[in-house]
Amino acid sequence: MENIRNFCIIAHIDHGKSTLADRLLQVTNTISERDLQAQVLDDMDLERERGITIKSHAIQMDYEWNNQKYVLNLIDTPGHVDFSYEVSRSIAACEGALLIIDATQGIQAQTISNLYLAIEHNLEIIPILNKMDLPNAMPEEVKDQIIELIGCDESDIIEASGKTGQGVPEILEAIIKKIPAPSGEKDAPLQALIFDSVFNSFRGIIAYFKVNHGEIRKGDLVKFVNTGKEYNADEVGVLRLKPEPREILRTGDVGYIISGIKTSKEVKVGDTITHVKNPCTRAVAGFEDVKPMVFAGVYPVDADQYEDLRASLEKLQLNDASLTFEPESSLALGFGFRCGFLGLLHMEIVQERLDREFDMNVITTVPNVSFTCYTKKGEKIEVHNPSGLPKENLIDYIEEPYIKAQIITVADYIGPIMKLCIDKRGELQSQVYTSSNRVEVSFEMPLSEIVFDFYDKLKSISKGYASFDYYRTGFKRAKLIKLDILLNGESVDALSALIHVDHAYEFGRKICEKLKELIPRQQFDIAIQAAIGAKIIARETVKAVRKDVTAKCYGGDITRKRKLLEKQKKGKKRMRQIGNVEVPQKAFLAVLKLD
Amino acid sequence: MSGIYIHIPFCRTRCHYCDFYTTTQIKRKPELVDALIKEMELRQLWLEGETIKTIYFGGGTPSLLSADEVSMILDAANNLFRLDSKSEITIEANPDDLSTKQIRLLANTPVNRFSIGIQSFHNHQLQLMNRRHTAQEAVDSVKRVQDAGIHNISVDLIYGLPESNRTLWNQNLEQVSALNVKHLSAYHLTYEKGTVFEVKSRQGKIFPCSEEESILQFKALVNWAKEQDFIHYEISNFGKKGFFSQHNTNYWMQQKYIGLGPSAHSYNIETRSWNVSNLSVYVNTIQKGELPQESETLSEKNKYNEFLITSLRTRWGIKLDVFERLFGSEEKERLIQKAAPYIKQEKLYLKDNSMILTDEGVFLSDLVLSELMVLPDED
Numbered sequence: 001m002e003n004i005r006n007f008c009i010i011a012h013i014d015h016g017k018s019t020l021a022d023r024l025l026q027v028t029n030t031i032s033e034r035d036l037q038a039q040v041l042d043d044m045d046l047e048r049e050r051g052i053t054i055k056s057h058a059i060q061m062d063y064e065w066n067n068q069k070y071v072l073n074l075i076d077t078p079g080h081v082d083f084s085y086e087v088s089r090s091i092a093a094c095e096g097a098l099l100i101i102d103a104t105q106g107i108q109a110q111t112i113s114n115l116y117l118a119i120e121h122n123l124e125i126i127p128i129l130n131k132m133d134l135p136n137a138m139p140e141e142v143k144d145q146i147i148e149l150i151g152c153d154e155s156d157i158i159e160a161s162g163k164t165g166q167g168v169p170e171i172l173e174a175i176i177k178k179i180p181a182p183s184g185e186k187d188a189p190l191q192a193l194i195f196d197s198v199f200n201s202f203r204g205i206i207a208y209f210k211v212n213h214g215e216i217r218k219g220d221l222v223k224f225v226n227t228g229k230e231y232n233a234d235e236v237g238v239l240r241l242k243p244e245p246r247e248i249l250r251t252g253d254v255g256y257i258i259s260g261i262k263t264s265k266e267v268k269v270g271d272t273i274t275h276v277k278n279p280c281t282r283a284v285a286g287f288e289d290v291k292p293m294v295f296a297g298v299y300p301v302d303a304d305q306y307e308d309l310r311a312s313l314e315k316l317q318l319n320d321a322s323l324t325f326e327p328e329s330s331l332a333l334g335f336g337f338r339c340g341f342l343g344l345l346h347m348e349i350v351q352e353r354l355d356r357e358f359d360m361n362v363i364t365t366v367p368n369v370s371f372t373c374y375t376k377k378g379e380k381i382e383v384h385n386p387s388g389l390p391k392e393n394l395i396d397y398i399e400e401p402y403i404k405a406q407i408i409t410v411a412d413y414i415g416p417i418m419k420l421c422i423d424k425r426g427e428l429q430s431q432v433y434t435s436s437n438r439v440e441v442s443f444e445m446p447l448s449e450i451v452f453d454f455y456d457k458l459k460s461i462s463k464g465y466a467s468f469d470y471y472r473t474g475f476k477r478a479k480l481i482k483l484d485i486l487l488n489g490e491s492v493d494a495l496s497a498l499i500h501v502d503h504a505y506e507f508g509r510k511i512c513e514k515l516k517e518l519i520p521r522q523q524f525d526i527a528i529q530a531a532i533g534a535k536i537i538a539r540e541t542v543k544a545v546r547k548d549v550t551a552k553c554y555g556g557d558i559t560r561k562r563k564l565l566e567k568q569k570k571g572k573k574r575m576r577q578i579g580n581v582e583v584p585q586k587a588f589l590a591v592l593k594l595d
Numbered sequence: 596m597s598g599i600y601i602h603i604p605f606c607r608t609r610c611h612y613c614d615f616y617t618t619t620q621i622k623r624k625p626e627l628v629d630a631l632i633k634e635m636e637l638r639q640l641w642l643e644g645e646t647i648k649t650i651y652f653g654g655g656t657p658s659l660l661s662a663d664e665v666s667m668i669l670d671a672a673n674n675l676f677r678l679d680s681k682s683e684i685t686i687e688a689n690p691d692d693l694s695t696k697q698i699r700l701l702a703n704t705p706v707n708r709f710s711i712g713i714q715s716f717h718n719h720q721l722q723l724m725n726r727r728h729t730a731q732e733a734v735d736s737v738k739r740v741q742d743a744g745i746h747n748i749s750v751d752l753i754y755g756l757p758e759s760n761r762t763l764w765n766q767n768l769e770q771v772s773a774l775n776v777k778h779l780s781a782y783h784l785t786y787e788k789g790t791v792f793e794v795k796s797r798q799g800k801i802f803p804c805s806e807e808e809s810i811l812q813f814k815a816l817v818n819w820a821k822e823q824d825f826i827h828y829e830i831s832n833f834g835k836k837g838f839f840s841q842h843n844t845n846y847w848m849q850q851k852y853i854g855l856g857p858s859a860h861s862y863n864i865e866t867r868s869w870n871v872s873n874l875s876v877y878v879n880t881i882q883k884g885e886l887p888q889e890s891e892t893l894s895e896k897n898k899y900n901e902f903l904i905t906s907l908r909t910r911w912g913i914k915l916d917v918f919e920r921l922f923g924s925e926e927k928e929r930l931i932q933k934a935a936p937y938i939k940q941e942k943l944y945l946k947d948n949s950m951i952l953t954d955e956g957v958f959l960s961d962l963v964l965s966e967l968m969v970l971p972d973e974d
Binding site for chain 2: 547549550557558559562565569570572573
């Protein structure tokens with residue numbers, strides 16, 4: 001146990017975490033040059049394209065230092081705010097963390113919140129300045145930021161480059177010298193923390209864990225404390241490049257367990273594994289049943305594909321336990337599912353995976369957050385869908401989820417960013433200049449406000465020089481009303497939204513304008529209206545098409561004409577018929593792109 | 596009833612609305628004529644067993660051919676294909692090419708129909724379109740052709756031009772009446788990619804006329820035709836009785852045709868093919884004894900869609916008995932079902948077991964068509 005080091009990496013997207021991790025694997029001969037894919041730790045295509053590690057993994061390395069053999073377990077962490085709970089569990093499995101900062105970009109908001117998590121868990125932080133090979137590296141300035149942030153000495157900061165391999169031996173040495181060995185009791189009853197799980201179509205769910213106390217052997221009868229389920233440890237082992245079975249895993253070890261579990265729901269990140277006989281007295285602290293916070297309707301474009309969509313979602317759920325779904329029907333869109341996501345990125349990922357892995361063409365409705373509605377009768381109802389709201393006269397009050405938002409930016413953009421946050425009902429909590437030109441602000445604001453076009457706006461007003469992170473703080477009472485959208489007098493449930501009363505008029509006007517842009521002209525006029533209850537608050541009209549004719553078929557070129565018309569027809573096929581109006585898919589997400 | 600289309604791509608200058616394949620290398624005419632004849636030889640069997648009843652010189656500017664060149668091509672066609680002695684033989688001509696002498700020479704060839712590209716009888720509109728002739732030249736050229744004893748004359752006009760209005764358009768139509776021609780092709784201007792008009796409109800230098808104005812000009816056209824006994828027999832074509840373009844009508848009647856020359860299209864029921872749109876590649880490939888063409892084999896669905904596209908363009912519409920024979924009674928029922936809303940809205944009507952576009956429907960024909968068609972990958 002004295003020669004085990006468990007550590008994770010804290011880094012902002014694009015700060016070179018994966019490249020540097022590859023270097024560690026290479027230098028420790030965990031992976032050969034030939035096997036080295038560009039970034040081994042990210043093995044989903046989607047992740048590699050986005051440069052985001054969506055699902056965390058772990059890998060074990062051997063390293064000899066001062067004639068001693070060490071086992072180094074790198075526990076990879078997902079890099080996005082939607083997965084902050086998973087990050088916290090990965091961190092909880094470690095004793096140390098590499099803090100990787102891009103020497104050309106400096107510290108970003110997300111890095112800070114993960115860093116705080118690591119400090120909270122008493123992790124030893126090893127600061128690393130990456131991308132030192134780049135000509136625009138600004139080591140002095142970024143070092144100052146790091147010193148300011150974690151209060152280390154300048155000499156503690158390792159200058160490195162994933163690209164050239166600079167600093168890699170120093171990092172390995174620091175891991176061994178500075179990060180403490182795990183400290184569990186090896187004779188105590190088994191207590192192991194599940195920090196991740198993956199789905200394997202042959203083996204079922206594979207859970208990744210760290211043994212905090214005691215030991216686990218192949219064939220042991222174990223229990224997952226929070227779900228209460230019992231399993232036989234069919235196989236336990238360590239995570240090299242491929243899983244390697246072992247007879248026993250001891251205190252401080254990081255490994256995996258396969259026990260014939262079929263669905264990801266049974267393996268909850270943060271849960272504790274113990275023995276059925278002689279269980280541990282306490283589970284690992286900090287377990288949370290993560291609840292989705294953003295909901296959206298997901299409908300098959302082709303109504304016949306409803307069952308296929310269900311099967312696809314079920315399969316997705318096998319390795320994405322945080323995705324929830326339940327059947328829902330919409331007058332506009334027919335039968336589909338209300339899906340719950342951890343956040344917007346998670347939603348996007350699910351949509352993309354449905355498309356890529358399952359070839360499912362879906363319409364996603366406007367996302368909304370989970371509201372809590374209190375009725376006059378004293379009932380408490382969780383509302384995941386504007387149409388699920390009780391009648392207005394039955395509602396006592398509504399609560400909506402709040403977040404604490406952290407934004408780091410350069411001083412030039414602080415004005416417009418403050419305005420954006422205040423427009424989004426944010427309340428300033430603090431504003432700190434971390435250097436003469438860097439400002440860290442934090443706001444308390446409703447989650448629903450960042451669901452609608454917050455990221456895009458933040459990005460554009462800060463010209464990309466702002467990083468953003470948030471965590472949820474709880475629920476607060478809010479004056480929300482239901483805004484309906486009508487097409488030719490018919491209410492389109494998939495377009496209705498719960499919105500703060502102060503924003504309703506402007507929002508209604510903008511969405512009508514946007515829909516006018518997105519709905520193609522048809523054979524008749526189309527009235528687009530926004531309404532609160534029976535009151536129309538905004539209206540636009542899409543004028544009927546009166547001319548749609550190809551004048552000439554030149555020299556008998558019927559092929560071109562046919563292909564044009566077939567294209568026109570295909571475009572129509574992708575639209576949804578609502579009443580007598582044909583609505584393109586993108587209109588359902590119109591509210592996300594309001595100016 | 597098969598036809599031959601011959602594409603003469605040469606133009607002295609390019610008109611601002613035109614996206615057809617054209618080239619200004621007029622000096623290469625002899626090469627093209629050679630290649631056209633060679634192509635006929637290479638494709639002699641393509642319309643085997645068919646009698647040719649129409650030949651159409653289109654362009655570009657076919658009137659840039661000398662009468663001798665026209666004769667050479669027609670002689671070759673006569674030798675290589677079974678040509679009906681009463682064939683309709685049309686040449687497209689620009690007014691500025693139609694000198695008295697040239698008309699006389701052409702009249703001595705088997706050419707028996709002139710399609711004159713007038714486009715407008717207003718000089719400012721002609722300039723806008725970059726035409727080479729004046730309104731007066733246009734009028735004179737028609738009269739000269741008539742004086743040479745040829746009365747089977749068609750003229751082309753374009754409406755819906757930028758800054759056009761009904762007064763100007765009505766004046767154009769009145770001029771057509773006054774000239775006593777037998778046929779009018781009237782096209783609404785479209786802004787095709789690669790044309791000067793399209794670029795200028797994108798740059799905001801010219802402004803397409805409003806939809807309202809387009810419709811009013813179209814209505815004026817339809818009314819004028821009725822008053823003048825011109826039969827509106829195809830979306831853009833109007834003819835006096837007995838003077839419809841047989842060649843173009845064949846396109847809409849699913850008749851076979853062979854297209855010769857660069858960019859020309861051919862059709863033989865089962866396939867459509869088209870020659871490369873490049874004079875040099877065309878000539879060089881033909882000289883090597885190869886055909887510079889691409890083709891597609893028509894699937895059942897392609898045929899279905901094309902049947903609708905071509906039939907609905909005409910005043911005879913979709914002949915439902917023919918449709919049923921080709922695609923079965925089940926499909927016929929489906930078609931009628933799909934058409935029902937449009938019949939109700941008076942975009943289509945049924946008459947004598949045919950489904951035909953109404954005057955209002957003509958202006959929305961693409962919309963109606965795309966509704967009636969099947970998707971090529973649909974079951």
